[in-house]
Amino acid sequence: MPRQTKPRKISEQGLQLVARRFKVLSEPARLKLLMALEEGERHVTALIELTGLTQGNVSKHLGILMGEGMVDRRKQGLNAFYFISDPQIIELCELMCSKLEKEFTRKSTHFR
Amino acid sequence: MPRQTKPRKISEQGLQLVARRFKVLSEPARLKLLMALEEGERHVTALIELTGLTQGNVSKHLGILMGEGMVDRRKQGLNAFYFISDPQIIELCELMCSKLEKEFTRKSTHFR
């Protein structure tokens, strides 16, 4: 089957940007946080409970996610409410998940 | 705007699998290799030239890509021809690229 889309020409720098984005998604802790934010904004303490991560760790990873523009924050009093600022990120994760699901389902049929 | 898809429930193990897949894509060297394979199979020496990576390094990264089932190999005499075994991987990269492209294009308009 031939390809539908033409190969894209990407510079070294472009590749590094792409790699960095993927790297942000390559950490279970950050994926956990993104999933916890899927249903709407959450403040840090809630995220600590939802994810089981420690406070400092949550803060750090949220910082990384924010640095890449995947989440943003709204401060209100003592609380910081985080939310997903780039819904396409969730799509990417969804795609990867359904990919894996299909893959394993397919493989499992080899044993029936 | 409300979400179209329901949040997915993923176990700790599932998250780790997803993270691992993303991690494979989080390396410029491996992205370079995948891009070089986009137009069809290539043998290792060709990949060395196309990517500018060293031989050992190419072999190592191809091994990692193969370990995750993203590429596969066909041996023919002295040569090893690698090819993309999971076209969806390319889709994922495409998605990330076009995402970044749009994002930067949009940002650039803020300065006109």
Added chain:
DNA sequence: ATACTATATCACGATATAGTAATATAACTC
């Protein structure tokens, strides 16, 4: 068998990143 080529693997040093514990900051309450 020897020599040669293509690829894979190994051992290593250097770097990056995760997690933790401790501390700093900032907003609120009294």
Added chain:
DNA sequence: GAGTTATATTACTATATCGTGATATAGTAT
């Protein structure tokens, strides 16, 4: 202001992974 709570930041250790150089393996040719 003193005390308290929520979050951010810092310093540190441990681990993982990259790239490299050297070596091993396997196919080919003479």
